[in-house]
Structure formats: structure tokens, C-alpha cells
Amino acid sequence: MTSTAAREPATEIDRPGIAYLVAAANALVPADKGLLAIDESIPTCNKRFAALGIAETEDNRRSYRELIVTTPGLADSISGVILCDETIRENTSGGHAFATVLANRDIVPGIKVDRGTHPLAGHPGEKVTEGLDGLRERLVRYAESGARFAKWRAVFTIGPATPSRACIEANAHALARYAALCQETGLVPVVEPEVLMTGDHTAARCGEVTETVLREVFSQLHMNGVVVEAMLLKINMVLPGLDCPIQESVEDVAEATISCLRRTVPAATAGIVFLSGGQSGDLATARLDAINSAELPILPWPVGFSYGRAIQQPALSIWDGQDANAAAAQRALRQRAENNQDARRGKYTSSTVLTPT
Template identity: 40%
Template sequence: MLTLSKEIQNELQQTARSIATIGKGILAADESMSTIGKKFVQISVENTKENRRLYRQMLLCDDRIKEFISGVILHDETLYQKDDNGKNFVDLLREKNIIPGIKVDRGLVTLIGTYSETTTQGLDDLKPRCEEYYKLGCRFAKWRSVLKIDDQNGLPSALAIVENARGLARYASICQECRIVPIVEPEVLSDGNHSLERCQQVSQKVFAATIAALHEHNVLMEGILMKPNMITAGHDHGPSNAEEIGLATATTLLRTIPASVPGIMFLSGGQSEEEATVNLSMINQIGSKMRPKVPWTLSFSYGRALQNSAITLWAGNAANVGKARNELVRRMKANSMASQGRYMPEASSTSSTATKSNYVAKHVY
């Protein structure tokens, strides 16, 4: 935009388009040490630096993932870790033509003056960190902003919507100045008992406010990726069917997101692995038939919805790496098909873990 050279604009657009390659998506492997520790507790693995390295190695070092994954969001710790042969994980990804990304937000803090709503911290030193991450090979970044629906207390408040939109826009502007594609993640949480219709109403306001703030900060729309929630009923309300989710999600996006954005990479929001895949496929099926037809690549940026079965199979045991990777690749392939509207679930090949909800109330990363 106004502050970016043509060279930087071209680089950003090329990176964003590459990540949004049809049939490919993002593996979100950016869990904090505390979050991955919670996963390790469930499989009786000690939360040590070495065990985290071994887990990342299981996720990243299979050549087959390059067929389905265009980018991986890493945690800062992982940038400096190596595989058993001494090769840096970032270099391994680049050899597979997978673009390394990095989580740059520093988590949620209470937004004073609201009813326990939050904003995201990490802007103060973001520019020097992004400059260093670029030198280390990262070409895109992630920043999560969270809004919650609570009609009893009037949430989300106008203040929370505006504050989080501005934070996302400032983050995106800084990233682009540093030649890094920002993933813009305005997440409307599934916590609560609200209806699908209510989620759609709120999400439309949140997405529209986010896009408006991006424009105000002169963010290059062709050089970003969006990572929104799907439109679903609240967790305590009861499930919506895939057709309802697909229509509501595609409609909301068409109302709010510019066609110039290369890709929309959905978060899974606590859905089970299978739910996230089925719903992604339905969004693509319905979106391709709408008038106007959806103009973006609609794909995935999943963490739990790709990893859950794999980490359960791995369980910290080197002997289980092969079968854990096979399951990981199977989930990646399923979501690749879903991103093209072509996924056909097969009950006989779906594990009980894949259908287990990944919902965690007030989830943090």
C-alpha cells in the first residue's frame, strides 16, 4: 500500500498466494509450552524441551506432508530446534517447499472497562521480532484475537470489537512492513449456548470491523490471509448440521471479506477432527454454487483438528512414530480433499479419536 515498495508488495502477494494453493492448507504447530504440556499430560509424557522437540519432529519430518501442507505455524522455541540429524526444522520445511510461519502474539489480557473481555498483547516489540523472524526464514505470521458471545452481559461489546480489530490491523501493518504475510485471526468463540444465527450476526460485525481497520491501517489486502471461525452454534446450544454451517459461513464471508484476499484458512474452534473436515468440505461445496461464487481459496489452518489422533498414537514412544505419521497424513489428505469440496467420510476408516470433540472452554494457545 502507501508505505510498501512494489518489491515488498510483490513478495507478500506471492507468499500469500503460495500458502493459499488449492488443495493445501496450514498445520498450526504453534502451541505454547503450557498448552503442549496439557496435551502431554493426557498421553503421560513429561513436558520437557526434548520431548517437545521429538513431538515436532514427528509432525514435520515426513516428506508426504508436502502434498497437503503449504505452511506451518511454528512456536518460537521450534525455530531453533533440529531433527535427530542436526538439521534445523525451518530448513527441513523449506526443502519441502513448505513455508515456515511464526506465532507472534503474546497471548490474551483482560480489556479493562469490559465484562472480562480480552485483547491481545505483543505489539510493543513486534517490529524487531518480525525482522529477526524474517532473517530466520519465516514468511508469514499468526496473531489471534478473541471475541465471545454472551447476550446476558451484552457481549461482545462495541469496545472489544473495535479494540481487537485495531490490534489485528496494527499487527498486520507491522508484519507487512517486515515482508511477512499476516494471518488475521478474529475468532468468535464457540463458548456459550447461542444459536447459529446469533454467531452469524456477531461474526459479521467482527469480520466487517476487522476489514475496516485493515483498510484504515493501509494494509495490502492481497498480502494477507484470513483465519476466521466457521459459523456454528455455541457449544452448549447443541450441534448444527453441515449444510447450515456451510451456508451461514459462506454467506457471512461474502458479506464481509474482499475478493482481493487470496485465502481464508479456517480455524477448527474445538470441533472434532472429523467435524472440522466435513464442515470445511460443505463450505466449499456450497460456496462454489453460490451467486456470486466465493472468490477465495477456502482451506484450513488446523492444530488440534490435525494433530489429536496423531499425538494419541505417538504417546511419546519412538516405536509409534510411523503409525502416528500415517494418521497425521491421513487427516491432512482428508482436509486437502475438503478444501476442494470433495471429502467423502468413510465411517469404517474414522477412528474414535477423530470423532471426539476437541472443545476446551476459554481455550488459550
């Protein structure tokens, strides 16, 4: 005999596998850790090597990334590392897969899965991120290689007539489809809509654009059935353009950023991690510290970091392509990671003069 007793409606969290993904997403944003991005494309990594006179070879890229993932004590401040396609398929000099080395050190391996930005047809100067073709199969392979989360980046340039509605919608839709495929595959999606710092726009203009972008992104995520409890948002801070004559204080940036996120990001979202986006390492850390300050309202989500150059650059300069410098480079890397850990606690201090570069 069928019971007529009322039953609680099913929730998104009841979907097969989603509870696991929620726990995995939460594990990426513990109280005082963050993500380290070493997912630069080959051309980008080579460009940074060239600036320092380091030979632009596959072996040097592998050696440098091995230096990073084997840094002693890195897991004390870093919860996850984002790899690129080249790195996740490579081994250390000892013959161990990079993803395995990270997992053995209690650091979650992740993977960048987009295939870069390309010109958006009919909209000069604007970009759309590509890589959806064959993504389902690639995600399965990455999961088999040890990845537990993924990242997809879209970019938006602020100008007199940009970003256009077409650019916002195209990129938001791609981000949502990517995120849905990740959750289907059992990977936590990191959704990264980046409003670029290039230009002379004001912080207020950045805030307006960031709000518009985030509203569309979360609308598309909802439409595509993405469970926000099982994803992270990687986002820019609300900043003036690099060429803007008025550069706000770290406190003003924190207030503007928090206001923007409170108006647009669902409270159920597993966490927010900031990208550095061209900020100097010290500024990125100081602004993160201000956002996590006890003087500001309690936030509904964990707020951490997912920095690349802002953590890596001192180590890369010290290493300089020389194995003899590896230990010193690792100490610098760990120090920068620990600085951002302090910023997550709202306890970062620095004697550095904090001016944009």
C-alpha cells in the same frame, strides 16, 4: 520537457515489496492445500501431553514437533506450517533448524507472533491480545530465522452483553497494526479474529457477531494501510455454541458461513483459511467440504484450512511419547492432512457419524 500524458494512478500493489508478498500469500493457498498449526504455547502443549500421560519436557515437545515436520509426503497436502517461538529456535535431532527442514520440503515456515490473550481492563470476561511492543524487531528476527508468514490471534466470547464494542475495536486495531508491521517486514500476515464456540448461543447469533467483528477488522486493516491481496484471513465458521441444543447440519453451517463472509470480506483478499476452534477433526473436515461443495456459489477467494488439533490429535495419541510409535503417528497425521485436502476439493467422504463432541 515534462510529458502531460495521463498516467494510471498507482495502486497498493505498486508499493515496494508488495508484489512479492502477494505472490507469497497466494502460494499459501494453492488449489488443494492448507496450513498446519503447530504453534501451541508451552502451557497448552504441556496440557495436551499431560492428558495422555506424556512427560511435559522441552525434549518431548521438540521430538513431537520433529515427528510432524519430517512426516513423509506432508508437502502434498500442506503448504505452510505455523511454528511457535520455542520451535523456530530449535533444531531437529540431526542438527537442522525446523524452518530449514520445512523449506527444504517445499513447505513454507510461519510463526505465531502474538503474546497471548489478557484480561481487557474494565470489561470482565473479555480478552485483548498483547504483543505489539517490540514486534517490529521480533519480526525481523523471525524473518532472519526463515519465517515467511506470521499469525496473530484475537478472541471474542459470545454472551448476553459480549463481545463489547471496546473489545472488538481494541482487538481489531491490534490485528491491523500487527498486519501492517508484517507487510513492512516482508512477512505475509495471517489475521485471525476468532469468535469462540464456548457457550449456548445459536448459529444465527454467531453469524451476527462474526459479521460485526469482520467489518471492524477490515475497517482497521484499511485504515492502517494493509494490502488485503497480501494477507490471509483465518476465521471461525458460523457455528452454534457447544452447549446450544440445536446443532445445525454441515450444509446449514456452510451456507451460513459463506453468507457471512460474502457480506464482509473483500473479494481481493488473498485467501481464507478456517480454524477448527474446538470442533472434532471429522466435523471440521466435513464442514470445510460442504463449504467447498460445487453445489454452492463460486467463491471470490480460495477457501482452505489452518487446523491444529483437528489434524494433530490422532498422531499425538498414537505417538504417546514413544519413538517406536513415530512412523505410525506420521501416517495418521498425513491421513488427516489428506482428508482436509479432499475437503478443499469438495470430495471428502467419511463413514464417521458427524456429531459435535
